[in-house]
Amino acid sequence: MSKVEQNTKLDLERIVFIGRTFEEYMDMFSLSMEELKGKRILDCPAGACSFTAVGNKLGLDVTACDIAYYHSIEDLENKGLQDIEHAMEHMEKAKNNYMWDDFKDIEGLREHRLRALKDCVNDMREANERYVPVTLPSLPFKDAEFDMILSAHFLFMYADRLDYQFHITTLKELLRVSKEEIRIFPLVDLEGKRYEYLDHLVSYLTESGCTVEEVKVPYEFQKNANSMLKIKI
Template sequence: MSRDEKSQSKTKQELDRIVFIGRTFEEYVQMFNLHISELVGKKILDCPAGACSFTALGCKASLNVTASDIAYDHKVDDLQRKGQLDITHAMETLERAKDNYVWSYYGDVQELSEQRRQALQDCTQDMRKHPERYVSAMLPELPFGDEQFNIVLSAHFLFMYSDRLDYEFHKNTIHELLRVASEEVRIFPLTDLTDTRYELLDRLILELEAEGLRVTEVKVPYEFMRNGNSLLRIRKI
């Protein structure tokens, strides 16, 4: 096997480990309890952003949004193909387990699939037009300056994978998100993949408060995973 073939094989293996699925701008507004008028003039980071369309549509709405994700060092065409495959697989899985979810927002699996595909399309189109908005990074380290952003949003990563990401990783990642935020960090949801509230969340909140941060759990007008209708808001005082 040539060097180029080895490199392509390694790239494919790395891409295979990524799940490239995202949420729409409207979902972000609900999940993070956002008021768009309050975001005007702010610098916002979405991390990890995956195939979410918040950056694409937010910038169209004159917001200043940057997306960061480990996936962004791959070619856009490859990510789009991977995203389509991931959505198909996810919807097949959801169809078999749909009674485990709350469908008040989406209605059914078909509508959810359409929203996921719309987010993927909006995201990848914007990546082609404005690649500078999409910055590759691997948490818990970010290639941004201290307090470069006013607000950092982080969805469907921390807490969800507590079975494979330990407490120190969670805490180190939150500290890194706080490092690049001048005002606040919002994390959604607060449950793991079994719909259970992150078992070390109270400890984490106490430790963050001891550092002088203002931490609150906020109910939001969105729920898909059962019990997944709260965010963690961490504010610098």
């Protein structure tokens, strides 16, 4: 076992293993099946999302990567169930910060999160090679290995604990393994405020030769979290 694996195994309590459904991903990233077919897609970091599980069953070519995958499937499933219950308790207190059009209520949200977790862990049992353990900002993939990379609820959300340099280093690595496009959602932090260094980051990407666009998407659960960054390589 490598030092990285030893360290991450010790950190299971610090990992939140909660995911979104395939349908949520399609809306968060404003995707259609037509534009996904025939492409190699990476979900990074994927957590307990069901995009990889459902996508592959629908004939797509999706790989998931996350620091959580250093842990056993059984541990992750148990952690996911605990995390969902913990999150639902928190949601009860903070529900005014969210839009409930799609989920209706907390029970509806719980059902979505449980479905995503179930689809994810079942697929991990059937096709574990699709779930690659990684420790960002480093990725174990070849240059331009994926046509499209999707990155949800990670980079800008945790601006309070992941600094600008981490964002830049991670983006460089995503650019390295991507051939065509990267989409990042959302563009706000946990308080719903636009990531303060987003304009700097867009300038960096533009100067690196990328075409960058902020795109409104048909998904808004956390208030103000309704746009993504679309980066064309």
